Amino acid sequence: MNNILTIYKKELRSYFSSPVAYIVLAVFLIITGWFFTSNLFLGGVVTMRNVFDIIPFIFLFFIPAITMRSFAEEKKTGTIELLLTKPITDLDIVIGKFLAAHTLTAVALLFTWIYVISLTFIGKLDFGAVAGAYLGLLLMAGIYVSIGIFASSLTHNQVVAFIISFLIVFALFMLNKVLMFLPSGLASIFEYLSIDYHFGNIARGVLDTRNLIYYFSGILIFILLTKTSLESRRWS
Amino acid sequence: MSIRVENLTKYYGQQAAVKDISFEINTGQIVGFLGPNGAGKSTTMKMITTYLAQTKGKVFVDGLDTEEKAIEVRRKIGYLPEQNPLYLDMNVIDYLRFAAELESVPKAEIDKAIERVVDLCGLNEVRHKDIGELSKGFRQRVGLAQAMIHNPEVLILDEPTSGLDPNQIIEIRKLIKKLGKEKTLVLSTHIMQEVEATCDRVLIINNGEIVADGSPDSLQDKFRGQVEINITIKKESIDKDLVERAFTSIQNVERARVTKVDDNTVTFHVSAKKGSDVREEIFRKIVSMNLVLLGMSKEEKSLEDIFRQLTKN
16 A cells, blocks of 8 residues: 555656646646636536536547556656566556546546536536536546556557557547447447446436446456556566 | 575577576675676576566575565565666655655655665765756666665666766775675676676676686686787897797797787797796796897786687677
8 A cells, every 4th residue: 555655646746747747737627618618608508518528528638648658658768677676566556657647637627626616606506417427527537547557558658658548548439429330239338338328327417336337347457457568578 | 695596597589588597696795797788687687686587497585486475575685777767857865765665664764764875875965956967977876876775685786887987987886895795786797897896706697698607816717728928029130930939949838929020129929838937938048049028928818808708609
């Protein structure tokens, strides 16, 4: 546990001591802010709907950008050898890095509370739906982050890491957009694998264990894949 | 604290990087792995430090199997990889604190541990600087400090002086000497002088195999071949053939020939049997021929020559 915390603190500090975190946060807020205000002033409706609809799209780029350096950079500079010869397990390192990157996405989501708070001054908001959407976004971010970290562990090139993780999250995101072209048996599998389908359920305020299992098992699988990818160095 | 390596073998795909090597290192020894680039020095170190897994064979650190007790083994070892692993955006103290936390140095003792290595490695003047701003010499010292933060009994340093200037090299060697008094220390290098200056024992590695093992002196004795002598004689009516013949007639001399002729001098090269000393006889011959001897020197076979001889493919 202490080891995870050590890695976590170091990762968070490296995010916030470089411009990366501030740039992605700023871009994130500019895009969501635009969707928020345009909906509020042009549409005149008190809702977070537009913001919640656009965030999964932003995450497709935003999260691979956050996670691309996590292992790729360490592999490139050789610091991975420092971590992997210290008395901590590979899993500690992966979890520490996962939690740090996930915290950064949570911070980004926290900033969007400005929109929620300002809406409460001008109208009535469905807090159940808002809370559900935030939970859904956090879980979605969790899967994206674990995929991003996995992709980063495969290479020492950050750009390659970004592209791999983007391709995987994009594929998972698009799965339920192609359902109409598939036979019904295959369609239901694709639907279950699609991130967007589960997010839709939770964002409506329906908390089903099937959705939760989907997210948690997804995160777990990619964390374990990352661990395996780190271990593979030993056998190459 | 001993390191025992038994029949260690490592294949990268089809290619063998380390072939069935065995050796044992005891406490308080400074051991140098000497070998050309790509000989398998780093690979061997990476297996001892559990970074890589071996294809075959066993490594024991203080009796612990590195495959079964990897975490415990790592606790006992301080390791400076060849590519010095530094976070350039961290300052020196933060980096050492991170290393200390990874080594699970107890919280109350971290500050003391940091002060100890800062002192030992002479990092006081740069302690609050970012590592990215430091010169190569200081970076190497930060790497060493990192490896020693938990006061390990075994230190493994992969090319600790590579890329440093001569003054920095001497400083690091002094530090290594100092550390070697209380710790088991393994370092790798492809620089012969380094081994001669710091190590109690040398393992010469070539193509993944140990080709020589012993103290620098004993290796020199063992591999000392023919005695080679250079003689410079003043030129003046000298008959080179006659002199050559005179030299060859001396007992133990195997060969004598002219190697250089300039305006005023002639230089001869004489090879004699292993272990013999023919200098006195040569001197007498020269005097008896009424020639003027200007210089005579015996060539010692250096560790460098032994290294070249053993690792030439």
